[in-house]
Amino acid sequence: MxxxxxxxxxxxxxxxxxxxxxxxxxxxxxxxxxxxxxxSTAIVAQVQAQRESELRHQQEKKQTIATLIPLVKKHSFTLTVKTGKDGQIFTAVHPEEIEKAVLTFAHTQPGGAIIDEHDIVCAEKPIKELGEKQVRITFGRGADGASFPITILVTGSDEN
CATH class of the missing domain: 3.40.5.10 (Ribosomal protein L9, N-terminal domain)
Structure with missing residues (x-):
């Protein structure tokens, strides 16, 4: 059967x-x-059409990622954290916040809406000091993914 x-x-x-x-x-x-x-023959045709659609979607995503990687590499991301009067940081910048900033940037680019949160991974430790940092992210999944450093500028805002 x-x-x-x-x-x-x-x-x-x-x-x-x-x-x-x-x-x-x-x-x-x-x-x-x-x-x-x-x-049945109808279900087999439906499954094959779904596979072809998924394959086209993956190819489109692969092309979009390839065009977005140079843009993400060149862009400098600025994240703001709360600081005290002496410049001490109250919170750290976590990898999820970096991923969200990169995802937001990707969505503003042409064709970037196809990128989802699972396509961007930052495995760095939380950043606990102000200033410019180099952070390595992985953009894309599997063999289509690329790992590269991006620039993060952590700035402070006085808490009132």
């Missing part, structure tokens, strides 16, 4: 794959648990 897997199943296949399995395995195990759907 041909089925479309709705989740990864060890020694059977990955989610979205069309597999030929024994009738008993499909009827007694996969279908009742919702781990697979019978593969």
């Amino acid at each position: 041909k089925v479309i897997l709705t989740r990864d199943i060890p020694s059977t296949g990955r989610k979205g794959e069309i597999k030929e399995v024994a009738d008993g395995y499909a009827k007694n195990f996969l279908l009742p648990r919702g781990w697979a759907k019978p593969a």
Whole structure:
């Protein structure tokens, strides 16, 4: 029986794959648990169209990331933290804040709306002092990703 897997199943296949399995395995195990759907010609065509759409989306994202990387490298990001009267910092600049700043910048660029928060990773420790810092980020996922330093300027604002 041909089925479309709705989740990864060890020694059977990955989610979205069309597999030929024994009738008993499909009827007694996969279908009742919702781990697979019978593969009719309409569903097979739908799955193939979805795969092609995902592939086009990935290619578009790859091209967008390639055009955004030089822009992100050149841009200097300014983040403001609260400071006391003596210039002491009350909070640190966390990696999530850096990722959000890069994501916001990416969304302002042409085609940048396709980038999501999972495409930008900053694995640095929180920044606890004012001034200009070099921070390494990874832009993109997997083999399409690029890791490079960006400039972060941490400025203070008096808390009143």
